[in-house]
Amino acid sequence: MAEFTLKIRRYDPQSGEAPYWDEHTIELEPHRSVLEGLLQAKAKTDGSIGVRCSCRAAICGSCGVRINGQPGLACHTHLDAAAARSEDGVITVEPMGNMPVIRDLIVDMDAVHWKKIQRVTPWLINKTPIPEREYIVPRESMVDVTQTAACIQCGACVSDCLTMEVDPLFVGPAALAKAYRFVGDPRDAEHESRLKDLSEDPHGIYDCTHCFKCIEACPKGVAPMNQIMRLRRIAGSDHHIVDRNNGHRHEAAFGTLVKDHGLLWEAELLPRSYGGDSWFGKFAPAAGLELVASLPAITKALLRGKVTPMGALKPHKIPKEDLAAVQRIYDVIESRDERIELNLYITGTDAENAENPVETVAAAAPSAGDEEGLTR
Amino acid sequence: MPAYDVLIIGAGLAGQRAALAAAQKGASVAIMSKVHPVRSHSVAAAGGINAAVNPADDWRSHAYDTVKGSDFLGDQDAIEIMCREAPLEVMHLEHIGVTFHRNEKGEIDLRAFGGASMKRTAYVADITGQALLHVLYEQMMKFHEVIDRYEEWFVTSLVIDDNGHCVGVVSRDIRDGKLQTFSAKSVILASGGAGQCFKPTTNALICTGDGIAQAYKAGAPLMDMEMIQYHPTTLAENGFLITEGARGEGAHLLNSKGERFMEKYAPNKMELASRDVVSRAEQTEILEGRGVGPEGSGIWLDITVVPKRRTLEALREIVNIGKDFAGVDITREPIMIQPGMHYIMGGVKTDVNGATPIPGLYAAGEVACVSVHGGNRLGANSLLDTLIFGRRSGEHAAERAVGMPMPTASLDAQRRDEEQTAEILSRPKTGRRVSEIKEELGTTMNRYVAVFREEAGLQTAHEIVRRLKEEAKTAYVDDKGTVFNQDVLGAIELDYMLTCAEAIVVAAIERKESRGAQFRTDYPERNDAEWLKHIDVSRNGAETPHLSYSPVTITQWQPEERKY
Missing domain, CATH: 3.10.20.30 (Beta-grasp domain)
Structure with missing residues (x-):
C-alpha cells in the first residue's frame, strides 16, 4: 500500500x-x-x-x-x-x-466527438450483390480493419488534437480512423466517394498536421494519424483524387522536393502546391494568386527569420552521399509493387514475432515453489 | 409525453438488436440507456459467438451441447430456436460490417470453445463483443431518423396500468436530473446482468441488476436465479476476465505441482469442459492445497504453449490485460487466475419471444431467462442469446403494436419516484455510506454464494442481505445536485442489487441438489426426480420473495449423466 x-x-x-x-x-x-x-x-x-x-x-x-x-x-x-x-x-x-x-x-462527447463520427457516414455500404453467406475477403484485410475497429471511442485522441484546437471543424483523428475502417474494408462499395468527400472537405484528411499526438494518446493502438495518412495515400495514389484544398498536390510537392534535394525547399513548397509539382509550378496563375494571398504570411516569416531571401532562392545543400542515401530510400519504396502499410496491431515488433524460443518457454513454465517470481 | 410503439431499456447487444428489428418492422422505436450505448457491458465480451456455420456442423449438435452444458435445466424449445437461427444471425452481422476473423480461404474462421463438440465460435480477435456492439451502433447512427436514442437516461420505474399491463417507464435524464414519464405499447428490458452483487466480478460497474429488480418490483417472476456462473479464468489480481478463447487456442491450466489437473476432472475435454466443471475443478485444487500464489488461491493459466504470433493476433486484448493489470507477459510466462463471478443464467422469466407474463413487458439478453442457459451457460452462447432473443422480442413487440391504441402512462409512478429521490437526498449523515453497503454485499455473496455452497452459509448470506436491505434505506449520499448526480443513482442501484441478491440467495437455498453452477456440498448429487424444474421467484405483493416452480421443456434430449 x-x-x-x-x-x-x-x-x-x-x-x-x-x-x-x-x-x-x-x-x-x-x-x-x-x-x-x-x-x-x-x-x-x-x-x-x-x-x-x-x-x-x-x-x-x-x-x-x-x-x-x-x-x-x-x-x-x-x-x-x-x-x-x-x-x-x-x-x-x-x-x-x-x-x-x-x-x-x-x-460533452455528443457535442464534439459523436457529431464528427456521424459526419463520416459511419456504417458499411454494402458491395452488391450481398452474398447469401459471408463475403469472401482476404484474411489480412479483416485483421487490418480490426485495428481501427478496435477504437473504443474514448475521445483521448480528440482531447489533445492540435488541429482541432485551431480548427474546431476538423473531422478529427477518431472519426477519420473510423473512416479508414470502411475504406480499408473490401466489403464496402463507396471507397472512392468516401475518400473524395474527406479530401474535398477543407476540414478533412488534409487538415491533419501530422503531430503524432493522437497516436501517443490512443490506449488501444489504433494510431489514428497513421490511418489518416493511409487515407491520403489511398485517395491520392490509388484513386487519383486531386482535391480543391490542394492537399494532395501539397503532399506530392513535399515528396518531390525532399527526393530532389534531400531536404525540404520551403520557398518552392507553396507555389508547387498550388501551381503543380514542378519548378514551373510557380508560373501557373493559381500559384500567382496564392502567392499574393500568402504575402502577409511570407512577410512575417521573413521578418522572424524563418526564411531568408537567399534561402528562398536556393535549395538547402546536403552532402552528396546523404542525398544519394535519401534517393535510395525513394527508389526502394517506389519500386515496390504494393505499398506496405504498418499495422502494429497485428505485427508487433520483429522481435515479438520471432518464434517462441524453446528454452524461454521451458524456463517460464511454473514448478512447485517457484511462484514468487511471478506474483506481485 | 413522449410515446413509442416499442421502448427499449438498455443499449447493449440485446437492446440495439431489438431496436433495429422493431424499426425494421415499421414500429416507432426509442432506446434508452444509463450509459452511452457503446459503454454497455456487451463491449467486454471477448471470445466469440457460437453458430453452426460450418457446413460440416449441424445446429442440433450445437443445441445438444447447449442442453448438456445447461445440465439439462435449459428449455429445449428455446435452445432449438437459438441454435437453429444462429447461422443466419452471424451472416447478418457479417453483412452489416462485423470484421469476423477469416481463414485462409477468406471464410469466417472458427475457434474451439468450452463444452462444444466442434469448432463453432466465430470471433473478432478477442474483442468480439466490442466489434459487434460498435457495428450495431453504426446501424443505430445509420437509422438515427427512425430510432430515437436517449443516451444517459436512468430508468427508475416501470409503469404498470390498472389492468396489469406495462405501458411505459419513468426515467431520469442524468444530465439535468429531471424525471420524465414515457408511454409505450411495449417495453423491452435489455439492461443486462447483476454482477455487481458480487465482489470481485468480471462485470462492469454498471451491471447492477436494474432490469431484473424493476421487473420483479412490477410483479414479473424471476427464474433460475440461483445459477451464477463463475468463469474459470479471471485475473487473480483484480478479477478481470481472461477470455475462454485462451483455452480455445490451446492454453493449459496448471496447479502448484505443474500438473494439467483437468485430466482428473474432464479427461476428454480437459480445459475445454463447460465452465462450471472447470471452475469447480480449480476450486477443488485450491481447497486441497494445490493452488498457486502467496495464499495458494490461484491457478496457472499457461498461454505460452500457444504460438506467439497467434496469441498476438487472436488474443491481443489479454496480452494487454496481462501486461497492464498484472505485469505479466502472457506470451512468455503463465498468468495467475482463479474462478470469478461472471454471469447470471437466471433473470426475468420470458417465453421464446421475450415476452414476460406481464403484457407489454419483454426482456432479452442477460436480464432475461428464456431459459437457454439453464444451470450453466456455454462460452460464446451469451452473445448469441442477446442477438437472437433481442431480435425476436423486437419483432414481436413491433407486431403487437400494430392496431393497438397508444396507452397513456399515468404520472403516479413519476410522483413516487420524485418523492423517493427527495427522500434519498434528505437522509441524515448518520446512515452508512452506499459504497460500504455495496462492499459488504459483494464480499458476502462471493463468500457464501460462490462455486461451492451449503445451507448454513446461504442462510448467513440471507441474513446479511436482509440487514443490508434495512441499512440501505438510510444510506447517505454526499451529492445534492441534479447535474450528473451519480451518488443518487448509486443509492437506487444499491436497492436494485439487494433485490437481485435476495432472489439469488433464496433460490440457492431452495434448490437442494447440485446441478450446473449450483453445487451444494450438503447435496452433492444431481437429483432429477425432485429438481428437474425451474425455481421461480416473484414478489407477489409481499416483502419477502415468493417461490414456485415451473417445468423444464424437454424436446429431444432426455437427461443423462454429464461427463466431459
Whole structure:
C-alpha cells in the first residue's frame, strides 16, 4: 500500500462558481489505476466527484481524462507511473480537452466527438450483390480493419488534437480512423466517394498536421494519424483524387522536393502546391494568386527569420552521399509493387514475432515453489 | 409525453438488436440507456459467438451441447430456436460490417470453445463483443431518423396500468436530473446482468441488476436465479476476465505441482469442459492445497504453449490485460487466475419471444431467462442469446403494436419516484455510506454464494442481505445536485442489487441438489426426480420473495449423466 495525492479538477455548473482544484489522499497499491484512486476518493470521502466509468479494464472507453496533462484512460494509467510523471508527485486529473465540460471530469462527447463520427457516414455500404453467406475477403484485410475497429471511442485522441484546437471543424483523428475502417474494408462499395468527400472537405484528411499526438494518446493502438495518412495515400495514389484544398498536390510537392534535394525547399513548397509539382509550378496563375494571398504570411516569416531571401532562392545543400542515401530510400519504396502499410496491431515488433524460443518457454513454465517470481 | 410503439431499456447487444428489428418492422422505436450505448457491458465480451456455420456442423449438435452444458435445466424449445437461427444471425452481422476473423480461404474462421463438440465460435480477435456492439451502433447512427436514442437516461420505474399491463417507464435524464414519464405499447428490458452483487466480478460497474429488480418490483417472476456462473479464468489480481478463447487456442491450466489437473476432472475435454466443471475443478485444487500464489488461491493459466504470433493476433486484448493489470507477459510466462463471478443464467422469466407474463413487458439478453442457459451457460452462447432473443422480442413487440391504441402512462409512478429521490437526498449523515453497503454485499455473496455452497452459509448470506436491505434505506449520499448526480443513482442501484441478491440467495437455498453452477456440498448429487424444474421467484405483493416452480421443456434430449 502507498499513499497518493489526487488533485482533481472540479466543476459544478449549478454552483455558479469557476472550476477549482480538489485534493484527495488515497491509499492503494502502486500498480493500481488512477480510476481506482478516484473511486476510492468517491467511495470514502466525496461521492459527488463526477467521473464516467464502467468496465475498469480499458474496453468500454468511458473514463477518458487528462492525467498530468496527458490524455488517456484513468483505468489504464497506473498510480505509480502517474505520480512519477509529475514534478511534485501529485497526480492531477482533469477533464479531456476540445470538448465542453458538463461536470467535474465529465465532458460533452455528443457535442464534439459523436457529431464528427456521424459526419463520416459511419456504417458499411454494402458491395452488391450481398452474398447469401459471408463475403469472401482476404484474411489480412479483416485483421487490418480490426485495428481501427478496435477504437473504443474514448475521445483521448480528440482531447489533445492540435488541429482541432485551431480548427474546431476538423473531422478529427477518431472519426477519420473510423473512416479508414470502411475504406480499408473490401466489403464496402463507396471507397472512392468516401475518400473524395474527406479530401474535398477543407476540414478533412488534409487538415491533419501530422503531430503524432493522437497516436501517443490512443490506449488501444489504433494510431489514428497513421490511418489518416493511409487515407491520403489511398485517395491520392490509388484513386487519383486531386482535391480543391490542394492537399494532395501539397503532399506530392513535399515528396518531390525532399527526393530532389534531400531536404525540404520551403520557398518552392507553396507555389508547387498550388501551381503543380514542378519548378514551373510557380508560373501557373493559381500559384500567382496564392502567392499574393500568402504575402502577409511570407512577410512575417521573413521578418522572424524563418526564411531568408537567399534561402528562398536556393535549395538547402546536403552532402552528396546523404542525398544519394535519401534517393535510395525513394527508389526502394517506389519500386515496390504494393505499398506496405504498418499495422502494429497485428505485427508487433520483429522481435515479438520471432518464434517462441524453446528454452524461454521451458524456463517460464511454473514448478512447485517457484511462484514468487511471478506474483506481485 | 413522449410515446413509442416499442421502448427499449438498455443499449447493449440485446437492446440495439431489438431496436433495429422493431424499426425494421415499421414500429416507432426509442432506446434508452444509463450509459452511452457503446459503454454497455456487451463491449467486454471477448471470445466469440457460437453458430453452426460450418457446413460440416449441424445446429442440433450445437443445441445438444447447449442442453448438456445447461445440465439439462435449459428449455429445449428455446435452445432449438437459438441454435437453429444462429447461422443466419452471424451472416447478418457479417453483412452489416462485423470484421469476423477469416481463414485462409477468406471464410469466417472458427475457434474451439468450452463444452462444444466442434469448432463453432466465430470471433473478432478477442474483442468480439466490442466489434459487434460498435457495428450495431453504426446501424443505430445509420437509422438515427427512425430510432430515437436517449443516451444517459436512468430508468427508475416501470409503469404498470390498472389492468396489469406495462405501458411505459419513468426515467431520469442524468444530465439535468429531471424525471420524465414515457408511454409505450411495449417495453423491452435489455439492461443486462447483476454482477455487481458480487465482489470481485468480471462485470462492469454498471451491471447492477436494474432490469431484473424493476421487473420483479412490477410483479414479473424471476427464474433460475440461483445459477451464477463463475468463469474459470479471471485475473487473480483484480478479477478481470481472461477470455475462454485462451483455452480455445490451446492454453493449459496448471496447479502448484505443474500438473494439467483437468485430466482428473474432464479427461476428454480437459480445459475445454463447460465452465462450471472447470471452475469447480480449480476450486477443488485450491481447497486441497494445490493452488498457486502467496495464499495458494490461484491457478496457472499457461498461454505460452500457444504460438506467439497467434496469441498476438487472436488474443491481443489479454496480452494487454496481462501486461497492464498484472505485469505479466502472457506470451512468455503463465498468468495467475482463479474462478470469478461472471454471469447470471437466471433473470426475468420470458417465453421464446421475450415476452414476460406481464403484457407489454419483454426482456432479452442477460436480464432475461428464456431459459437457454439453464444451470450453466456455454462460452460464446451469451452473445448469441442477446442477438437472437433481442431480435425476436423486437419483432414481436413491433407486431403487437400494430392496431393497438397508444396507452397513456399515468404520472403516479413519476410522483413516487420524485418523492423517493427527495427522500434519498434528505437522509441524515448518520446512515452508512452506499459504497460500504455495496462492499459488504459483494464480499458476502462471493463468500457464501460462490462455486461451492451449503445451507448454513446461504442462510448467513440471507441474513446479511436482509440487514443490508434495512441499512440501505438510510444510506447517505454526499451529492445534492441534479447535474450528473451519480451518488443518487448509486443509492437506487444499491436497492436494485439487494433485490437481485435476495432472489439469488433464496433460490440457492431452495434448490437442494447440485446441478450446473449450483453445487451444494450438503447435496452433492444431481437429483432429477425432485429438481428437474425451474425455481421461480416473484414478489407477489409481499416483502419477502415468493417461490414456485415451473417445468423444464424437454424436446429431444432426455437427461443423462454429464461427463466431459
